[in-house]
Amino acid sequence: MSTRNENPSGAAEPMIGATGLTKQYGRSQALRGASVTLRAGEILAVTGASGSGKSTLLHCLAGIVRPDEGEVSYGRERLDRASENRLSELRRTDFGVVFQFGQLIPELTVRDNVMLPLLLAGTDRAAAQDRADEWLERFGVRGQAALRPGELSGGQGQRVALARAWVTGPKAVFADEPTGALDSLAGEQVMTALVHAARESGAAVLLITHDAQIAAYADREVWLRDGAVHSGATPFAVQEAAHHEG
Ligand SMILES: Nc1ncnc2c1ncn2[C@@H]1O[C@H](COP(=O)(O)OP(=O)(O)O)[C@@H](O)[C@H]1O
Numbered sequence: 001m002s003t004r005n006e007n008p009s010g011a012a013e014p015m016i017g018a019t020g021l022t023k024q025y026g027r028s029q030a031l032r033g034a035s036v037t038l039r040a041g042e043i044l045a046v047t048g049a050s051g052s053g054k055s056t057l058l059h060c061l062a063g064i065v066r067p068d069e070g071e072v073s074y075g076r077e078r079l080d081r082a083s084e085n086r087l088s089e090l091r092r093t094d095f096g097v098v099f100q101f102g103q104l105i106p107e108l109t110v111r112d113n114v115m116l117p118l119l120l121a122g123t124d125r126a127a128a129q130d131r132a133d134e135w136l137e138r139f140g141v142r143g144q145a146a147l148r149p150g151e152l153s154g155g156q157g158q159r160v161a162l163a164r165a166w167v168t169g170p171k172a173v174f175a176d177e178p179t180g181a182l183d184s185l186a187g188e189q190v191m192t193a194l195v196h197a198a199r200e201s202g203a204a205v206l207l208i209t210h211d212a213q214i215a216a217y218a219d220r221e222v223w224l225r226d227g228a229v230h231s232g233a234t235p236f237a238v239q240e241a242a243h244h245e246g
């Protein structure tokens, strides 16, 4: 199945475009004129040292944080100007988010965690359960459906988080260091599952990572330094800085 959205020239269309983003937190300037485009169906890796603004950029693109200045466009819609209601609607329907850890609700079973976004979007329980089980199966954690998050390995937990991000059929998935807390084997399993899901669903993925081996799964890579986005070969100094903080 290919739902990739390509224009006649063969280049995937921009889906989310950000230009000139700035964001200040107290005295720290997290973004200083960051611009980036996420194209339909692509996996875009964003690398950079700790504190370079990667998470802030992701939050701005996903409509979680509003930039101080600059534009974020999702198709024809301006996310930097959208209402809170519209942004939370988009996060329920069009966007999925995966963080490094801690995003599953510990009191709920794995299956209930994955059903939750569907229930919030108004899907009935039986359909939500079927869909949740289908995505758990695809991510290889169907057998863990009745467990609580605390009973999972790190890699299983991240695959459940991916299932939850994909269960609503998002157009874009934002993953902030999804393998950052995993050993390399579990990290590879998570990435293989992520790439499969992206290709099958046609969703675009913005993937933040410190790890060059993880970035290698992406179609394209950009890097951040001091709150601005750069493309082309990642300078050795940036690779080193990213590598050393693990
Ligand atoms: N919610 C926040 N409150 C205060 N400072 C923040 C917040 N988020 C980010 N920052 C600061 O902004 C800068 C960029 O942070 P961040 O986007 O998290 O970078 P990265 O993900 O690359 O490590 C850092 O100096 C960080 O301390």
Ligand SMILES: [Mg+2]
Residues within 6 Å of the ligand: 054, 055, 056, 176
């Ligand atoms: Mg971060």
